[in-house]
Amino acid sequence: MSDKLTIAIVGGGPAGLTAAVILQRHGFNVTVFEDEPTDAARSQGGSLDLHADSGQAALRRAGLLEQFISIARHEDQESRMLNYLTGDIEVDRFTPEGEMDKPEIDRGELKNLLLSALLPQTLQWNHKLHYVDYGQQKAHGLVFRNGRRYEADIVIGADGAWSRVRRYLTPVRPVYTGITFFEGWIDHPSDQINSIAGNGTAFSFGGAQALVTQRNGGGRICVYAAMKRAPDVIDQHIASSGLTAWVRDSYRDWAASLQLVVNATGDYVRRPIYSLPADFGWAPRPGITLIGDAAHLMPPVGVGVNLAMLDASDLALALCEASHPQNGLRSAETLIMERARDMMPDAIAGFQNWFDDKA
Known part of the structure; x- marks a missing residue:
């Protein structure tokens, strides 16, 4: 169902790029808009461990798993707990070679891997979203701070914690x-x-x-x-x-x-x-949806990028397989919201427990 369907993805992080790669592989007309002026404009952040059943599964759907395996750091999967008063190692978890299924990759390297699979000019830098001119029965207009306007049949908000796309679906903001x-x-x-x-x-x-x-x-x-x-x-x-x-x-x-x-x-x-609330969700609206942190911002407990990439691949495949784009959006949104609601209560509570000042 890719014929003549135009998709705009707002946000050029792992979620947005993963969705773009899979959609493009299935013949969709996709453009990704990133507000940063260049790839070097912002610190890329720390290393990411991609899990076999989520981040790696998304890369498999994108046709990039073998390349990821070849460049990932398989040796950096250990974890340890240190006593804050003595510095002694209290727990040292060495991952046996046969169980090393969460290899690490620097965020910048992951983005470069995804970008390498996209057609030239798919990612448009220096496009900070100003507003969405929402069309009830037709394409939506994306108006950017640089003065450009772009028409799209589907708008995917992959624009992170402070998503500007999210405001067209709900007034709820992170706290x-x-x-x-x-x-x-x-x-x-x-x-x-x-x-x-x-x-x-x-x-x-x-x-x-x-x-x-x-x-x-x-x-x-x-x-x-x-x-x-x-x-x-x-x-x-x-x-x-x-x-x-x-x-x-x-x-x-x-x-x-x-x-x-x-x-x-x-x-x-x-x-x-x-973080967004543990029960966060939104009412469906034709032609617009969210993935990644825009859909379920939660504390950093080791699942964020994996969940975001899984969202992206599930949404992309739903659009590929649906008889009508709206059916694809609805089925993917249901999955994305239900999955996040299952995970967020424990993520939020567990994160707070790390900082229990009575500990």
Whole structure:
């Protein structure tokens, strides 16, 4: 049913690009609009582990699984828990070779892999959505800040936490979880820091604070100093001593080895964590839908990108197989919303439990 159907995807992250690749493989006319001016305009974020039954399944449908397997970091699947006062390893989970089914890939590499499968000019940079001129019985007009207008039969909102497409389906907005991550990078970690971080992800929890290190490509380590703090309290500390200095000082009572990690990064970047409600959903509206964080923003508990890519592949296949596009949208939306509602309560509660200041 791809004949003459025009699809606009707002958002050029893993979800939007995955949907575009699969739809294009089935003959759809697809354009992806990304608000960033270039690929280098924003930090790509940390490493991603793709699960066999979700992220990898989506790549299989996109015809990219073998390429992913060949470039992924299969060695970085370990995880460990460190005592925040002593730095001792309390849990060290080594993944046996036969069970290493969640290989890691840097976000930028994943995007490049997906982009390599798209026709030239499919992804349009510097297109920040201004508004949607919604058509009841005909194509919808997407109006961008750069002055361009684009007509599409179907609009897919893959535009993340603060989705502008979502507002045409619901007034519900994400709320602050009470927790903020401060992201820093160690480009050239010492042997001691490498031994702390291990081959994968290391966690340490100390009441209302946490420290997470994540191995990335090229030997780099991403550090997340996470704190349960009100925004105004954070603002006051930053105004008083500066963001990076305050973050480092906040770990002065932690183990010396973990302080070494906190102090070894470049400047930290503030990333408050938001979430949609656990029962979030929207009423169907012809020709417009959501996937990924736009559809079910939740705290970072290790499933976000996998769920987003699975949304994308399920939606794309539903459109390919449906007798009418609206039937495809409705069946995919039902699946996407039900799946998210099953996962979000535990994701939200579990994330809050990590920062129980009575722990």
